[in-house]
Amino acid sequence: MSDITLIGINHKTAAVELREALAFTSEEATNALNALGNNTKIKEAMIFSTCNRMEILFVSAPSKKIQSEGNNIEAGEDATQSMINFLSEYKNLPTTRFKDSLYIYKGSDAIKHLFRVASSLDSMIIGEPQILGQVKAAYRLASANKSSGVVINRLMHKAFSIAKKVRRETGIGDNAVSISYAAIELANKIFSDLSERKVMLLGAGEMAELAVEHLISHGVKNIVVANRTFENAVVLADKFDSNKNSDKVSDKNRRCNAQNVENNKPSVVAEAVRFEEREQMLKDVDIIISSTGSTEYVLTAVHVKKSMSLRKSRPLFFIDIAVPRDIDPAVNKIDNAYLYDIDDLQSIVDDNMDERKKEAVKGERLVDEAVIKFQRWLENLDVVPTIVAIREKIETITELETEKTLNSLHLGEEEQEAIKRMTRAITSKIMHDPIRFLKNTGNHRNDTFYLNAAREIFNINNMNGD
Numbered sequence: 001m002s003d004i005t006l007i008g009i010n011h012k013t014a015a016v017e018l019r020e021a022l023a024f025t026s027e028e029a030t031n032a033l034n035a036l037g038n039n040t041k042i043k044e045a046m047i048f049s050t051c052n053r054m055e056i057l058f059v060s061a062p063s064k065k066i067q068s069e070g071n072n073i074e075a076g077e078d079a080t081q082s083m084i085n086f087l088s089e090y091k092n093l094p095t096t097r098f099k100d101s102l103y104i105y106k107g108s109d110a111i112k113h114l115f116r117v118a119s120s121l122d123s124m125i126i127g128e129p130q131i132l133g134q135v136k137a138a139y140r141l142a143s144a145n146k147s148s149g150v151v152i153n154r155l156m157h158k159a160f161s162i163a164k165k166v167r168r169e170t171g172i173g174d175n176a177v178s179i180s181y182a183a184i185e186l187a188n189k190i191f192s193d194l195s196e197r198k199v200m201l202l203g204a205g206e207m208a209e210l211a212v213e214h215l216i217s218h219g220v221k222n223i224v225v226a227n228r229t230f231e232n233a234v235v236l237a238d239k240f241d242s243n244k245n246s247d248k249v250s251d252k253n254r255r256c257n258a259q260n261v262e263n264n265k266p267s268v269v270a271e272a273v274r275f276e277e278r279e280q281m282l283k284d285v286d287i288i289i290s291s292t293g294s295t296e297y298v299l300t301a302v303h304v305k306k307s308m309s310l311r312k313s314r315p316l317f318f319i320d321i322a323v324p325r326d327i328d329p330a331v332n333k334i335d336n337a338y339l340y341d342i343d344d345l346q347s348i349v350d351d352n353m354d355e356r357k358k359e360a361v362k363g364e365r366l367v368d369e370a371v372i373k374f375q376r377w378l379e380n381l382d383v384v385p386t387i388v389a390i391r392e393k394i395e396t397i398t399e400l401e402t403e404k405t406l407n408s409l410h411l412g413e414e415e416q417e418a419i420k421r422m423t424r425a426i427t428s429k430i431m432h433d434p435i436r437f438l439k440n441t442g443n444h445r446n447d448t449f450y451l452n453a454a455r456e457i458f459n460i461n462n463m464n465g466d
Contacts, residue, residue, distance in 0.1 A: 004151065004378075005080055006110040007087075007102055008048075008055030011124050014101040016051075022091055022098060024049040026141060032090055033147040039086065041079040044149040046142035046156070048117075050134050052124055057114060058083060059151045080104060108375050111155065115367045118159040119166040120173075126356045127172040132163045155374065162370040169366065171359040174352075180211040182348045183319040183340065184218060187287055190317050190338055195219030200285040202226050202278060202299075203292035204236055208321055211289050212240060216268055223270040224285060226278045228292070233272035240270035282307035282316065289319045290326040301330035304337055321345075386451050387435050389460045398427045 009022060024032060029047040036045045036058075044059040060079030084102070088095045105113045116122040118135045139156045142148040148156070167173050184194075191197050199220055201212055204227055212223060223240050227233035238244040273281060282288075282304065292298055299318075308316065318339040320327040331339045402423045406416050438454060454460075 003060045003079065004057070004107060004110045004155070005060065005083070006055055006057045006105045006113055007080065007083060008053060009098065009101045009103070010053035010055075010122070013103060014098070018098060018101055019051070019054060021093055022054045022087070023051075024054065029138075029141055030145055033142060033145045035090070036086065037147060039082060041082045044152045045147045046138055046152055048135060048138040050131075053117075055117070056083060056087065057110070057152065059149065108371055111374055112367060112371045114155065114159050115162050115370055116364075118163040119363055119367060120163070121166070121360055121363050121367065125178075126353070126360050127174075129173060132160070136160065151378070154377065158370060158374050162367060166363040166366050170362040172356055172363050174355070174359070179321065179342065179345045179349060181214055182345045182352070183211050183289070183321075184214040186338075186340060186348075187215070187317055188218070190315055191286065193219075195221060197286040198222040198224065198284060199287045199289065200224040200226060200278070200281055201236070202288060202290040202326065203322070204232060208289045208291035209236075211319060211321070215287070216240070221268050223268065224281055225270060225272050226275050226281070227272075228275045230272065230274050233274075237270040237272040240268055242267040243269065279303045279307070283310040286315070287317045287319070288327075289321065291321045292326050294322070294326060295324060297328045298326045299331070300328045301334060304331045305334055308334060308336065319345075382451050383438055386455055386460065387438055390434065390454065390458045391431055393458055393460065394427055394431060398423050
């Protein structure tokens, strides 16, 4: 049976400096896979590299073993060591730099690790959705370079299937686990349709910007930016405005805007206002995201109460991500005003993470089931050829001996055909029990031992005189 092995490092075993040193770009992965094609020890390979992990999945010919009932004694780890040496040479990094951070999984352990990674059970943030797309991209690259084969092809498609099943049958992807996304989930609960809401950004904090990007992805198309330095507000507004051809527009916003066009949603319009206009803008906006560096409240309960009368009690949602806080906590006492600070959001994130961990237990069970099924398929790769080879050998012997006997007798066609039917029936009955035994793989038996024993008994390995 072919050996499946996975070696790698991730955010749990290696610092970012080492992960960067061992990371592969798409071009580097392509070149590495082509180079591995010349390695006679490696039959199939795939390289998976992200900011949090670098892993190489490969299939090698079975390592030599001294076998006896119930025992498998490894005679060498040539393919694994060869891959480690290749990684060292390709990255020009001594093995001493990364060997202590390297994990090595074999057989069912390698299969399980891959399934857990694809299902986001091994991610820094459990349930994050990006990982499956990254795994698919790595597989497409391997497939395009013809470095994947029967085993990896089947293994990857099973990984994609189990990842979708885990997401579908568990709540692993439910509930926000980032501060910015938790804020947007709250906004969704308050407003039924975010696309009709206007957002005001106070300050230019990173988390606030990320929250606005999440809002844009949820259909928000009107944004106001207020900053103490007006020039910076203009630059930030241009960053969000899809109609401005600014070089500073981020790739993420370009994707958001492209998605809006694809979904026939209006483009994002963003305007800059002076910081002194923030109170006046309260009557027009619906969501305020604040992250200034002020040591005093930039919006007070008095400011908000005054604006609520002009809004005719339309809801007003405040997301205060600043430390110290930007918005007077007394705002929460005003009808239809909803204020959440960073502690509120962190509490929501912590609760949501706990829920994801509970759901991950269900995901682990689904993964374990998938590993067992794949392992059976893998074992049958050897079972089926062995059965076919034994059947062909016995049938060949039977046919030759039958022909010899018939040639020495003077029988009619009907008698000859009757004898041939009888010998075929005898062959089939003789094969029935051995085939059933080989197919009936048990959970506690060494199937490799029995397969090898069967091949030795019927001399299958030396049929060609080897």
